Amino acid sequence: MTDFFATHEEVLNRAVQAIAERGYWSAYPESPSPKVYGETAAADGKAAFAAYLGGEFPLGQAGVGERVATEVSPFGVPLGIEYPRAEADALIAAATAALPAWRDAGPQVRAGVCLEILARLHRNVFELANAVHLTTGQPFVMAFQAGGPHALDRALEAVAYGYAEQTRQVGEVTWVKKADTLHKTYRIAPRGVALVIGCNTFPTWNSYPGFFASLVTGNPVIVKPHPRAIAPLAITVKIAREVLAEAGLDPNLVQLAPEAPGEGLAAVLAIRPEVKIIDYTGSTQFGEWLEASATQAQVYTEKAGVNTIIIDSTDDFAGMCRNIAFSLTLYSGQMCTTPQNLLIPAVGITTEAGPKSFDDVVTGIADAVRGLTADPAKAVEFTGAIVNPDVLTRLTSVTELGEVVLAAQPLAHPAYPDATCWSPTLIKSTTGYDEEWFGPITFAIPTDSTQNSLEVFRRTVGDRGAITAVVYSTDEQVLDAAELAALEVGVNISANLTGGVFVNQSAAFSDFHATGANRAANSALTDGAYVANRFRVITARRPA
Amino acid sequence: MTDFFATHEEVLNRAVQAIAERGYWSAYPESPSPKVYGETAAADGKAAFAAYLGGEFPLGQAGVGERVATEVSPFGVPLGIEYPRAEADALIAAATAALPAWRDAGPQVRAGVCLEILARLHRNVFELANAVHLTTGQPFVMAFQAGGPHALDRALEAVAYGYAEQTRQVGEVTWVKKADTLHKTYRIAPRGVALVIGCNTFPTWNSYPGFFASLVTGNPVIVKPHPRAIAPLAITVKIAREVLAEAGLDPNLVQLAPEAPGEGLAAVLAIRPEVKIIDYTGSTQFGEWLEASATQAQVYTEKAGVNTIIIDSTDDFAGMCRNIAFSLTLYSGQMCTTPQNLLIPAVGITTEAGPKSFDDVVTGIADAVRGLTADPAKAVEFTGAIVNPDVLTRLTSVTELGEVVLAAQPLAHPAYPDATCWSPTLIKSTTGYDEEWFGPITFAIPTDSTQNSLEVFRRTVGDRGAITAVVYSTDEQVLDAAELAALEVGVNISANLTGGVFVNQSAAFSDFHATGANRAANSALTDGAYVANRFRVITARRPA
Incomplete structure (x- = not known):
């Protein structure tokens, strides 16, 4: 089995350095040019996405038997992609069952798996870009950049913060005070099931930080996509499940939660006692409902404001x-x-x-x-x-x-x-x-x-x-x-922005996207506070 | 003016190292022996505390004119120390007015002031120990250790975590991406007014982590002591105010909130919109009320459990x-x-x-x-x-x-x-x-x-x-x-504890006191999660 941590350790270390230094850095080239990605990459990605249209998406995840197809392209392109309708009890049961092995795998294994997921998403970035483009209405180059490399950079940033936070203290120590010697072990305990609620406009960019922050810190993730922008997150979940399976882990650590029209699955999942973390981007109304109602969970929201x-x-x-x-x-x-x-x-x-x-x-x-x-x-x-x-x-x-x-x-x-x-x-x-x-x-x-x-x-x-x-x-x-x-x-x-930097764009590893200090968002996507409370440390002490 | 940061930088760096390594380390000797603290230290401290009995405590803080004297010693010793009764509006107004200069002073100045407060508390540790002893009923050696050096270690630990968290990214950077160059400044914005609600049994040990975590991250602190254990925190606030004044800062960054019997001042303060952080140790009932009611604040609680x-x-x-x-x-x-x-x-x-x-x-x-x-x-x-x-x-x-x-x-x-x-x-x-x-x-x-x-x-x-x-x-x-x-x-x-380590005792810099992962406490006193959300980072970008 590939040691994903060893494969990606260098980029992880570079990312950890970048979040401290905050100069310009990026791990994924933002130009969709054939010089960067190869002559056939654009066409291959377009074809790969086109193959999903009008059929059942190959998610490889159990559903209740029904299929749902709720996406409507702002470009008027018929999509008709069918996803297996999910059900809260089954999602939560599967996530809960998958937790212990993922917890026990430890921060290195988890970081390696997360970075391998990112590498594979990057390998399929044109497929992802087509999905973002057609479901969100973003122009293609923007869909490529914001939905691909920039989203992957934000994901890597979350992995870097999460990894650094889990490893900021040693995993074990021999503690000696006069005649007493104790061997102490510090284990990372995830919070529980994490819920990521995606939005219509930036299904990957806005979901990836919470998704990877929760996953790298040991929490199984249920992704509830916006009913009109499922495909980008379906591709993400599919690839994540493939990597998990290859790593000998339970693919149900990452699940998609497609719903029938009007089902309100996000609200159902959000107040389940097993759900301990929620990441949400969307309307102020639902965001404030989550903050007030999902009191059993750590709730991270990005809502609306007046820029x-x-x-x-x-x-x-x-x-x-x-x-x-x-x-x-x-x-x-x-x-x-x-x-x-x-x-x-x-x-x-x-x-x-x-x-x-x-x-x-x-x-x-x-x-x-x-x-x-x-x-x-x-x-x-x-x-x-x-x-x-x-x-x-x-x-x-x-x-x-x-x-x-x-x-x-x-x-x-x-x-x-x-x-x-x-x-x-x-x-x-x-x-x-x-x-x-x-x-x-x-x-x-x-x-x-x-x-x-x-x-x-x-x-x-x-x-x-x-x-x-x-x-x-x-x-x-x-x-x-x-x-x-x-x-x-x-x-x-x-x-005084007059050149090529626009206020709409924030750069991973340098700009904090939001502040968490005003009503528009209660977190920064991403900083220390965004990851530190997604897990707890449990100490075991034994006489040495 | 003394550069308190330079004075204490070495111990701060050592503490930051200790929270990562988690071996045995302490900055304040736990033995009350005259060999450590000097022949007259014990008698001097006892006399200093005795001088407060039956009179007005020299807090140097405005009150509403009334005095309150609510302490009852479990040892049956008449205390009769009078404190100026505080009033919520005045406390909050004074704290709010003090905030901007403290925010703008930056992490180094704040850490220096906090460490100087700890150094002065340590210099008066026998006075503090007598106050803890007589108000809590702890035996004297325990009151000295838990209420003095161990509490100071826990405070230093909180300062170390808070300082590390604020300085984990650079304060400013020049960001260069192709033709665009931006100068970026990352400023620490405190949450707002912090409230620390003390308990009857460990007025210093349990209050110091929250007190110093909030203070070092830029938040003015209002200390609401338990009506039966005011003196240890009054001494703390008095010394903190003296250090702040010497540093040219507003002493109202730290205020004591003594209340008349049955006043319920903690609950009044806790739901004020200006109060953005609450640290509480005490009953499950009031702790759970705080968690549910003080939704405008970050609430850190230590409640009860079944050990x-x-x-x-x-x-x-x-x-x-x-x-x-x-x-x-x-x-x-x-x-x-x-x-x-x-x-x-x-x-x-x-x-x-x-x-x-x-x-x-x-x-x-x-x-x-x-x-x-x-x-x-x-x-x-x-x-x-x-x-x-x-x-x-x-x-x-x-x-x-x-x-x-x-x-x-x-x-x-x-x-x-x-x-x-x-x-x-x-x-x-x-x-x-x-x-x-x-x-x-x-x-x-x-x-x-x-x-x-x-x-x-x-x-x-x-x-x-x-x-x-x-x-x-x-x-x-x-x-x-x-x-x-x-x-x-x-x-x-x-x-298998059979020697000189007892489960009641947790060691600063090595043991996480609680976990924050069960109902007895929602935080660890102290870890990254305990400090990371007490402030936010606000970025300003200008073309360079």
Whole structure:
């Protein structure tokens, strides 16, 4: 049997180093270029995914006999992939039975298995990317990057944190105090069954940290995918089960929980006494229900917030507008990191080209969005598709809140005639922006001054939380004040992004994705706190 | 101004090393000998504490004008120390105002201040020991050790964990990815106001880990002492405030919250929205109320459980009986670590001197307790005094549950004529033992076999939790089975203690006090999970 730990020890050690140093590092190349992945990789991956369409997914996991097929592609592509409907009792019984051997295998074996799963996912990254692309509506290159290498980096980061935390003390020691000598053993006891509840938009990127953090620390994982984005996690579970079986372990350490429409399986599983860990990404409503109701479990949630850009001044007006426009357009604003609120002084701002009025700034950003979306064929490679009908509903209703600067327009997708693609909406408004409007919806909000912008920022993020924030200013004091405000309301902040870094994107091993310090998320995906309470240490002492 | 971090950096680094290596290490000598602490230290400390009696404690902290004096010494010594009654709004307002400068001081400054507080407490350790002795009823040497050096070691351990956790990633980095360069700053954001709720029996030992874990991670601390054991924490708060003031920081970062009788201040403070961290030691009832009610806070609790000894066989019958007897007698069983249930096969056990019947084993232990308590003048140096009237009530009511093998007897204390001192009770019983009987109360429980003992152990600890467990056996398979059972129910276990190590005692830097894996405690006092979520990391990114 392959020693997976030995195979992957070097990359693990490098990852452990990276989470301390936090410079740029990545284990999985983000370019889908044939030069990196080989001439046939893209076509092979596409074909591999196409083979799943309209048939039974080869999950290799017991089900209740029924099959479910609930996925609807935002690109209008018929999917029809059938998954074995799962049942809570059977999932939990199988997970519970698998726990002891996984616990006793220890941190090294577990880390080795987790890293082998990642290596195999990476080997099948184009298959995974096609699954993410077609189920989420992400444009392909983004689906490849965010759903593939970036998600794998986040998974590796979680494995590194989990491994480091379990091994931060010795496994055993001989303790000598005067005449007394004890041999002490420190064993890692997992919490119990872990539940990962996936989301529609980032089924791999948002699920992998919790999945691997729980798995590496000894907990069997049940993956409850979003009913509209099952395939990426089905591929993940399938590969994980194959690796576990090869390692002589119970494949039921990782199980998929596909459900029939309207079944509400997440809520059923979440309050089962055997379920001790829950990782969730999704709506604030269900996230807060989980936090309040699943009191038997450690609950890690990423919910919604009001991401904000504070515009005070800039020495690169075009760069600022271009950078913001890209952030607003990318995947139709359907990222938990997409900015929603632009706080701009009503009196305007100073720039390298002289003063710009409030309307100049709004127009500059709107024009930059138009530039990205003028040609539908190119636009859809930024916007992707609208993930579900709720977003479309909001796209209409939001226009009642203010003056529409940029009206959402349908975009024809050259490859997918039935795709639901739209350009973004930008409205000037002084109301409605203090809650999340998920989708390609941006509020340009006139404020009394930058000072007032900071007050609005503190109030809205303090009340609703946020995952991201940006400040544009040429004034160090303003940057400092904005960073202090961000520190106080507990949100990560970026300054003066005008180049190739966008606030939507956080880099594994360097950026903490969220903070866990505001209402938008109670954890950082990933840091020490994200892994440390997924297991406990049990000591046995014997006279030596 | 003294650089406290530089002064104490070496001991901090050594402590960080110790929590990884987990061999024997201590920073504060546990022997109260004049050879260690100087000829006059004991008398000076006694006099310093005596100076507080019957007067206003020099806390140097604002109060509402009223004074409270609620302490009652189990040794019958009049205390009459008056403390300024505190009020929730004022405490929280002062703590909140003190937070920003403490946050901005950073991990090094905070660690330096914490270690200087520990150094000054150590310099006043005899004063502290007298306070612990007279308020808790602990015998003096124990009050010195557990309330002084051992508590200080536990505090240092918490500082080490907290410091390591905050500094596990760099404070700033220049991140370079192709054309993009960002300067990133990682700031530690404390959770908010921390509340420490002290207990009657171990006001320092049980409070210091949470106190220092919260303080070093940037959170202002409000200490709500038990109304009967205020002085040890008043001395602690006084010294902490002095050090903070010397360091140019706000002394209100550490405040004492003395309350009038029956005020219920802990519950008032615990659900205040500003209170984000709670550390509690005490009854299961209030601990579970905190866990369920203080949902705005991270809640760390140590409650009650059913500590158990499984007796299968031994090759040192006398050593076993002596060791168990000492554990049962020490501080009248009023330790959260004192064994309560002795599970002994009804058919008896094998020993180096041949078979012993169930009654032989019980008699052996009872005789060993009698040996320790026969001479009242010597006995009280083991038993100390009964901490409060509830314990005495239980001492009577428990006798209805079975055959009394060892009846509690009043013990005259040579130094304190009004002390409430009693020898322990040991009863044979098959009922009542599945809940905690706090105090000098032990159940000898006949089981069908060691196998059955393990079942009872799993059931009772699984239902009620435990802080400690012991197994006596000459059979490796039994030891392994007991350790597996302990792993599964999540309790630390010791085997064959017959010498100078007692299960009641856990060693800082080596033993995790609790596990956080059973109902008796939701945390380990101290490990990574105990500190990691007391702060969050907030990132600021600027183009470099």
